Amino acid sequence: MIAEFRLPDLGEGLTEAEVVTWLVAPGDTVALNQTLAEVETAKAVVELPSPYEGTVSTLHAEAGQTIAVGAPLIAFDVVGDEPDASESASESAEKAQPNLVGYGAAPTSAGRPARRARRIGGTPVPVDTAVLEAAPHDATPSAAVDVVIERPRSTPPVRAHAKRLGIDLVLVAAEVGDRVITRSDVDAYAERVGRAGATVDETSGIPATAPSSPAALGDGERETRIPIRGVRKHTAAAMVQSAFTAPHVTVFHTVDVTATMDLLSSLRDDRALSAHRIGPLTVVAKAVCLALGRTPGLNSRWDEAAGEIVQHNYVDLGIAAATDRGLIVPMIRDAERLTLLGMADAVRSLAEVARSGKTSPAELAGGTFSISNIGVFGVDAGTPILPPGQSGILAVGAVRRQPWEHHGEIALRQMMTLSLSFDHRLVDGAEGARFLKDVADILEEPGRAMLFR
Template identity: 65%
Template structure:
């Protein structure tokens, strides 16, 4: 019995997704909830679990294809032909027995939760390995890309490298942008995982290579990719979503930005003391975490900044909780996942949450749900050496705070000039929801905590 699985709405209301990579091949036996593919939406890379237990019949798309929601993605050949529902797969020893009717009635699609990683990857059929793959690997790695492909074909490397190399989506994108075939890169990570550093090292070796004997003479002369005068990159994924969101925000919410320069020396001293505290070893409490705590405290006193404009209902929605968005720059573009109920977290808990959130975002593994429902955002432009900026609001939020670089400079202190740590804060807010006075008072409250962290004891 053949069953088609169509690309589902991944819970974001987006019309399409890009197929990053298949985790199965035609002929593979899969179990219910086993990961079958990675797809990239406008917000995140998502693993798709299998809704059936059976054999992969047909893969209808290739990696890199942009697929509309509702289109057939993959077809399965299910056991018990003649229209019977999916049954447990006995060919996979690890597959637990499952009630066939329940399995058919409730396929575990995206949103229900994917199989745990302990379930393993699909069991692939045995593949023949080429016996003539004795090519000198060192020479191959030194050759230009076109030459490498020719030589690989000549020595049956296509058989040896048939399996998809293990790497993360950002690394695959980086390799694709630089024209690198990951099958020719040796991974240095855990279990052979290919890292960005591996790809960068490979590119350096290729760009510095000399002619390869026996092959280079007959090959098409190599041209470095950066000799081209222009490069065209398809607008898709996170970049496309971010652009649309920023345009919508800029032309919907009337933005106002106000600035405040603050002496944050006491905050820097607090951060240094916390780093030296052996009881907090393993935690990284930095300026970002202190600013996040200050924002949560200030939002409690200035709820206008923690509200939303509901045009359809004709209402202002004031939130009594804080889902704090943290802007993160990744290889795929800017994403803003949020820390849920940040107002309930201690300073150390906030620091840990921000660290984990940023690491997940850089790995391209942020869940779509974690990038929706934010109530206020912070962006740290100071990490790039920038003093200030005019951030654009996340759609649906009333405010966003930009943190500038902390600079050591002369500053008035107790009636004298002294070297102090100084930072500029920039607050953009929706003028439909927030008046200038309210925005200024909020920014002053945040700056007050950074200037005197002890003042946080007075707020709630």
């Protein structure tokens, strides 16, 4: 029987998606929850799992084509009676939601995720084990040996990190043995073989994306036209809406963060804490959550239709991240509940997932306040535009050593500029200044955090 799979609603009222790449072709046999394709919505690139077992009959769209939610996407030849398409698709999409962002297939009866076969050199590799010729990185090319290995076990962020560095996890697994590969294993291997990829700034926790490589000026055509779609199209519309709806005001504060940097240095020297990679952005995020408790106007939204100001009694903290597909602002949910270590882990995880391109639409929805770490690009200050529905956004500048007055003398201090944009409908100048001063006080003297609730 022929069963049609229609493009499901991927969340937040999205109405269409672009097919980025097909991972199956007509004639392929697919399993339940096997990834069929990657599609790009206005917010993220999402993996679509199969709601059926069977053989691919027809692909209703080509890579690069945009289709509407509910439109036929792919047809299957399935065994037995044709399932109820609407029920099966919706139920499968709901059950497989965690898998839509690249976190593996649904658990098997043994309780572990099913693994997809890999391809090495164009040769199909069995799911569980593989026999391949591999040479150690320090061996001569002629010293190839047969190595029997299990498919590497790792988390999605670690796989994304290895892919970005051009590291094959099979080779890492051969060195670390039968255990889950960690990010530090990948970094150690990369250091040994001399791989130098783009890295996450340890002091920021936000990925620094490699610049694109356009044609040199004067080469080729005089103009290049790039279609406006996906994340960039959504971001452009949101920024225009915000800029011409909310009256923006931006205030600045230059802060002596020497004490914070000394604290971070001390924490990094503690072996029990070093794995958390606490950076300045982590401390800023924690300070923001504490300061919002005193200035609720900056954690509110303007409800024009209801004629109300909605104050949030929680903090869903957005951290702006630059990706190859454009700017996204994934959320740390209930950030006010996190300890400093919990915040560090959340920021790092958010950055790794954003860099891998697997941020889910759910992680981009909502938000009550945002932070933009422009300092990772060496920028000191800016005038950030508010994400729609939020009343405040803080731009965090670079940390620089500058001469500064300290205890009546001029000394070299570590300085940072904070830039706060807020919606003047909800926040007056005094409240905005008070919030910025609270954040600055914590960064200047981290012990002041104990005075906040």
